[in-house]
Amino acid sequence: MSKPQWTGVGVRKTFFEFFEKRGHTIVPSSSVVPHNDPTLLFTNAGMNQFKPIFLGTVASSDDMSKLKRAVDSQKCIRAGGKHNDLDDVGKDSYHHTFFEMLGNWSFGDYFKKEAIEWSWELLTKVYGLDPERLYVTYFEGNPAMDLEPDLEAKELWRSVGVPEDHILPGNMKDNFWEMGDQGPCGPCSEVHYDKVGGRNAAHLVNQDDPLVVEIWNNVFIQYNREQDKSLKSLPAKHIDTGMGFERLVSALQDKTSNYATDIFTPLFDKIQEVTGARPYTDKYGKDDEDGIDTAYRVIADHIRLLTFSISDGAVPNNEGRGYVVRRVLRRGSRYARKYFDAEIGSFFSKILPALVEQMGEQFPEIVKKQQEVKEILDEEEEAFARTLDRGERQFEKYAAQALKTGTKKLSGADVWRLYDTFGFPEDLTKLMAEERGLETDEEEIAIAREKAREASKAVKESVQTFAKLNVHQIAELKDTLQLPLPNDEPKFFKGDTTGKVQLIYTGTGFAKSTKDLPPNTPFGLLLDKTNFYAEQGGQVADTGKILIDDVAEFEVQDVQQSGGYIVHNGYLKYGELNVGDEVICEYDELRRQPIRNNHTGTHILNHSLREVLGDEIYQKGSLVDQDKLRFDFSHKSAIATPELKKIEHLSNEYIRQNCKIYSKDVELDMARKINGVRAVFGETYPNPVRVVSVGIDVDMLLETPENPEWRKVSVEFCGGTHVDQTGIIKDLVIVEESGIAKGIRRIVAYTGEAAHSVQRQAEEFSRRISTIEALPFGPEKEAEVKQATMDLNNLIISTITKEELKARFTKVVKSVVDEQKKRQKAESKIALDAVTGHFAKDENKDAKFFIGHLPISANTKAVADVMNHFKSKDKERTVYVFGGSKTEGAVIHGVYVGTGLSSQGVTAEQWAAAVTEVVGGKSGGKEPTRQGQGTNADKIEEAVAVAEKWLAEKLKI
Structure with a gap:
C-alpha cells in the first residue's frame, strides 16, 4: 500500500480515534494559563491538568475523579520560567514557544505493557512510520539511589519487535521523570525518530541532533518522592504520555523541519500576503542569508503563543506571565519591522485570521475571543511602535561604541536603559546584540536594574507629597516671570509630543537648571507644551517620561495643575535638564488605555443611572484610574438588585453599539441648552466648555440643542481622556454599590480586561459550587462549605453575580446544615441509647x-x-x-x-x-x-x- 498523506488535522483526529477505541475518554485541553496553579507560569506539559489525580487531591465530585483512561491534545507554552524555549525559536527546526502535546493517560488502570504495545502499534501500523527509523530508550537505573534498571520496559519493547540495537539505556536526566521535588514520579521510555533513515542513528539519540528527535515519552508513574527524598512505591500505578504534535506531523509528512509542515504553511502564506515578502524556503543559520526564513518562523510561532495566551486570559503587562506575553509580542514586532519592513501597530492582528481558521475547530476559544485578541495585539503594538524607532537608533549608538572600543560588549547600564526608556525587553536587546556580534553581562544588567529600582523607591513617596504651586508662586509665574500658560491640547490625542523646558520647580522656588540638585531629588518640570494629563475631574494623573534621548531622562510620577500651569513631578534618572531644552513627552500609553476605558465607562454608567432611577440622579464625585471607576451620586436608598441589573445591562448595551466618541469646545451658554447634558452640581466650568458625546456628533447636537432625542444620549461637560469607540471598553461590571453619606450612593465598576478578570473569577467560583454540591455529605463537604463561605464573602466580582452565587450557595449551606442536624439528632439517639441500654441490662441495673x-x-x-x-x-x-x-x-x-x-x-x-x-x-x-x-x-x-x-x-x- 502507498504511504498515506497525513495532514495535521488528520494526525490529531487519528490519535484521538485510536485511543477512544481503547476505552479512553477524549478530554478537552485545559487553559494554557493555569489560573489556579501559582506554581506554573504557563501550562507547559500535558499532565498539568491531571496533576490533582496524580497528587490524590482531586475532589470525589469532580468529573475528573471518575477518569480511568483519557486522551487529549494539550495546549502548552514554554517561554519563561523553568522551561523556556524562546531563545531557540526561529534558529532551529523543532523548538516552539507554543506547541500541542498529544497524550494518553491511565489512572491506576493499565500500565507498561499496554502503553508500550499501543505506542508501537500506533506509530508503525496506523501512522505507518518506518520501524527502522525509530529508537526507544529505557531507564538504566541508579545504584546510588537504589533504583534498578527498568528491564521490564526493555523487554516489552523487544517483544513488540524493536531490534536490540534500537533499544538504548538512558540516565536519570533523560529517563526518570519527576513532577517536582516531591510527588509522583517514575522511569520513562522515550521514542526517537531519525529524519534521515538508511543508517543506524543510535549514537545520535539524546545528543541534540536536529535530525534525530524525541517524538514521544511514556512515563511510568510508580513511585512517590517523599519529603526526605526517599522513593516509595505507589499503590496505584499510572501512565502519563506526551507526544509532540508538531514533531509527529513533521515525521509523517517526511519533513526535516517542523516548520515545513501544514501546521505552519498557512501562517507563512498569510505573512507573505501581508508583507509581500519572498516565499518561505526553510533555510537555517548561514544558509538563511537574509534572515527572512528565520523571521517567518519567529512570527508564525509568536502569533500562536500570543493568540492562545491572550484568549485564555494572560493579558500583556509588566509582571509574570503577562510580561512574557509582552516580551514575545515586542520581540516579534521587531522581527516584522527589521526583516519584512512591516508597519508596526496592527501587524500581528493581520496574521490572526489565518490561525483562527486553521485551529479554531479544535480550539473554539480562539474563535470566540478573536476580536478581543485583535484589540489587545493592536494596543500593545501601537504602544511599542512609539519607541521602536528611537530605541533602535539608540541601540546602534551603543553598538557602535562597543565595537569602536573593541570590548564587543554592551554595558549592563545600556541594556537596562533600552528597556527602561524604550521598552526593549532584555532578551530582545541580547538578540540584537548577537546579530552584531556583541555580548552582554547578566550581572551588570542586574546591578543596573537594582540601582534604578532603588532610586525610584527612594523618591516615590516624596513625589507623592510634593508641594503644589501656592498662590504666591502662581502670581510670580504670571506677573513677575510672565510665563505663558502651557498648551496641553495634545493630551487628547495618542502619541508622543515635544515641548520645551520653561522652568524647574524645586518645591520652594524656581530654577533654570538641574545641575545643582542632589541626585534622586524630586522636583517639577514646567513645559510650554505637554501631552500629560494633570489630575482633575476625578481622573488620575498620567505617568511616563520626559527625555532627551541618551542625554537626560526624567521619570514623571505625578502631574498637577495649578492656576493653569502644569507641573510634572518626578526625578531625574540620568543627565541634566536646562531651561530651553527641547524634550520628548512620553506618557505611559498602556496605563492611559484602561483609564480611558474607565472614564468613558463612567459617562455611560451616569447615563444608565438616570435612565433607570430618574432625573434626581446627580453626580457627587468620581474617581477614574487604571484599575476601576468609582462614581458617587445622589439617591435616597440602596439600589435594588433588579434595578442594578438593568443599569449594568443598559451600560453594556451602549458599549456594544461601538459608538464613536465626539468632543468639542462649546460656548458655555450654548452647551447648557443641550437637552439632557450632564454636569457636576456646583462645579464651575470654563468658557468655552468641552462637551463629550457618546454616539452623536456634538455639531449635530448643537443644530437642535433642545431635541428630546438627545435625552437618550450620554452628553457631559468633561475635560478627561476617552476611548475612540465604546467597543474598546469591552464590558462594564459593577462590583460594589453602597452608601457613603445620607442621600449619597457609590458604585464601583470595572471595565475592559479587569471586567473580564472578575467574570473569570465568578465562573470559577460557580464551578466550585457545582463541585461542592456534588460532594457526598461528610467532613470533606463540610470543610469545603466553610472555606467557600469565607472566600465568597471576600470575592470581588459583579455585585449581581455575587448575589446569584450567594443565593445558590445558601441552598448548599442549608442542605449541609440540615444534614448535620439530621445526623446530629440520629447520633444523639445512638449515644443515649448506648448509655441507657447499658444501664438497662440486668447485670448493670445497680451500676x-x-x-x-x-x-x-x-x-x-x-x-x-x-x-x-x-x-x-x-x-x-x-x-x-x-x-x-x-x-x-x-x-x-x-x-x-x-x-x-x-x-x-x-x-x-x-x-x-x-x-x-x-x-x-x-x-x-x-x-x-x-x-x-x-x-x-x-x-x-x-x-x-x-x-x-x-x-x-x-x-x-
Missing part, C-alpha cells in the same frame, strides 16, 4: 457509672445530650463518654458526675484534667459537668482506660 467510647463521630451535641439527660432525669448516676475516631482525626469527651459519686469527692474538673493529659486539647464547664475536645485521636481507647483507672483510684475500688 452507678458508665465510662465508654460511643459509636459516634466527634459530635459535641450528642455528648452534651447524654450528659444533660442524666443531669435532668437520672441525677444519681455518673457518665464519662467519648466520641470520634482515629480515622476522623478528632476526639471529644464529656463527663457528668452524679450525686452518687459527687458525695464521695469525685469532681468533673479533676477527672477531665486526667483525661485531657492523654487526648490533648482543653476542657471546660461547671460542676458537675465538663466537656472537652482533644487533639490526639489515636489515643481514645487509652483515654477511656485512664478515665476508668482514675475513678477506681479515687473510689479505691
Whole structure:
C-alpha cells in the first residue's frame, strides 16, 4: 500500500480515534494559563491538568475523579520560567514557544505493557512510520539511589519487535521523570525518530541532533518522592504520555523541519500576503542569508503563543506571565519591522485570521475571543511602535561604541536603559546584540536594574507629597516671570509630543537648571507644551517620561495643575535638564488605555443611572484610574438588585453599539441648552466648555440643542481622556454599590480586561459550587462549605453575580446544615441509647457509672445530650463518654458526675484534667459537668482506660 498523506488535522483526529477505541475518554485541553496553579507560569506539559489525580487531591465530585483512561491534545507554552524555549525559536527546526502535546493517560488502570504495545502499534501500523527509523530508550537505573534498571520496559519493547540495537539505556536526566521535588514520579521510555533513515542513528539519540528527535515519552508513574527524598512505591500505578504534535506531523509528512509542515504553511502564506515578502524556503543559520526564513518562523510561532495566551486570559503587562506575553509580542514586532519592513501597530492582528481558521475547530476559544485578541495585539503594538524607532537608533549608538572600543560588549547600564526608556525587553536587546556580534553581562544588567529600582523607591513617596504651586508662586509665574500658560491640547490625542523646558520647580522656588540638585531629588518640570494629563475631574494623573534621548531622562510620577500651569513631578534618572531644552513627552500609553476605558465607562454608567432611577440622579464625585471607576451620586436608598441589573445591562448595551466618541469646545451658554447634558452640581466650568458625546456628533447636537432625542444620549461637560469607540471598553461590571453619606450612593465598576478578570473569577467560583454540591455529605463537604463561605464573602466580582452565587450557595449551606442536624439528632439517639441500654441490662441495673467510647463521630451535641439527660432525669448516676475516631482525626469527651459519686469527692474538673493529659486539647464547664475536645485521636481507647483507672483510684475500688 502507498504511504498515506497525513495532514495535521488528520494526525490529531487519528490519535484521538485510536485511543477512544481503547476505552479512553477524549478530554478537552485545559487553559494554557493555569489560573489556579501559582506554581506554573504557563501550562507547559500535558499532565498539568491531571496533576490533582496524580497528587490524590482531586475532589470525589469532580468529573475528573471518575477518569480511568483519557486522551487529549494539550495546549502548552514554554517561554519563561523553568522551561523556556524562546531563545531557540526561529534558529532551529523543532523548538516552539507554543506547541500541542498529544497524550494518553491511565489512572491506576493499565500500565507498561499496554502503553508500550499501543505506542508501537500506533506509530508503525496506523501512522505507518518506518520501524527502522525509530529508537526507544529505557531507564538504566541508579545504584546510588537504589533504583534498578527498568528491564521490564526493555523487554516489552523487544517483544513488540524493536531490534536490540534500537533499544538504548538512558540516565536519570533523560529517563526518570519527576513532577517536582516531591510527588509522583517514575522511569520513562522515550521514542526517537531519525529524519534521515538508511543508517543506524543510535549514537545520535539524546545528543541534540536536529535530525534525530524525541517524538514521544511514556512515563511510568510508580513511585512517590517523599519529603526526605526517599522513593516509595505507589499503590496505584499510572501512565502519563506526551507526544509532540508538531514533531509527529513533521515525521509523517517526511519533513526535516517542523516548520515545513501544514501546521505552519498557512501562517507563512498569510505573512507573505501581508508583507509581500519572498516565499518561505526553510533555510537555517548561514544558509538563511537574509534572515527572512528565520523571521517567518519567529512570527508564525509568536502569533500562536500570543493568540492562545491572550484568549485564555494572560493579558500583556509588566509582571509574570503577562510580561512574557509582552516580551514575545515586542520581540516579534521587531522581527516584522527589521526583516519584512512591516508597519508596526496592527501587524500581528493581520496574521490572526489565518490561525483562527486553521485551529479554531479544535480550539473554539480562539474563535470566540478573536476580536478581543485583535484589540489587545493592536494596543500593545501601537504602544511599542512609539519607541521602536528611537530605541533602535539608540541601540546602534551603543553598538557602535562597543565595537569602536573593541570590548564587543554592551554595558549592563545600556541594556537596562533600552528597556527602561524604550521598552526593549532584555532578551530582545541580547538578540540584537548577537546579530552584531556583541555580548552582554547578566550581572551588570542586574546591578543596573537594582540601582534604578532603588532610586525610584527612594523618591516615590516624596513625589507623592510634593508641594503644589501656592498662590504666591502662581502670581510670580504670571506677573513677575510672565510665563505663558502651557498648551496641553495634545493630551487628547495618542502619541508622543515635544515641548520645551520653561522652568524647574524645586518645591520652594524656581530654577533654570538641574545641575545643582542632589541626585534622586524630586522636583517639577514646567513645559510650554505637554501631552500629560494633570489630575482633575476625578481622573488620575498620567505617568511616563520626559527625555532627551541618551542625554537626560526624567521619570514623571505625578502631574498637577495649578492656576493653569502644569507641573510634572518626578526625578531625574540620568543627565541634566536646562531651561530651553527641547524634550520628548512620553506618557505611559498602556496605563492611559484602561483609564480611558474607565472614564468613558463612567459617562455611560451616569447615563444608565438616570435612565433607570430618574432625573434626581446627580453626580457627587468620581474617581477614574487604571484599575476601576468609582462614581458617587445622589439617591435616597440602596439600589435594588433588579434595578442594578438593568443599569449594568443598559451600560453594556451602549458599549456594544461601538459608538464613536465626539468632543468639542462649546460656548458655555450654548452647551447648557443641550437637552439632557450632564454636569457636576456646583462645579464651575470654563468658557468655552468641552462637551463629550457618546454616539452623536456634538455639531449635530448643537443644530437642535433642545431635541428630546438627545435625552437618550450620554452628553457631559468633561475635560478627561476617552476611548475612540465604546467597543474598546469591552464590558462594564459593577462590583460594589453602597452608601457613603445620607442621600449619597457609590458604585464601583470595572471595565475592559479587569471586567473580564472578575467574570473569570465568578465562573470559577460557580464551578466550585457545582463541585461542592456534588460532594457526598461528610467532613470533606463540610470543610469545603466553610472555606467557600469565607472566600465568597471576600470575592470581588459583579455585585449581581455575587448575589446569584450567594443565593445558590445558601441552598448548599442549608442542605449541609440540615444534614448535620439530621445526623446530629440520629447520633444523639445512638449515644443515649448506648448509655441507657447499658444501664438497662440486668447485670448493670445497680451500676452507678458508665465510662465508654460511643459509636459516634466527634459530635459535641450528642455528648452534651447524654450528659444533660442524666443531669435532668437520672441525677444519681455518673457518665464519662467519648466520641470520634482515629480515622476522623478528632476526639471529644464529656463527663457528668452524679450525686452518687459527687458525695464521695469525685469532681468533673479533676477527672477531665486526667483525661485531657492523654487526648490533648482543653476542657471546660461547671460542676458537675465538663466537656472537652482533644487533639490526639489515636489515643481514645487509652483515654477511656485512664478515665476508668482514675475513678477506681479515687473510689479505691
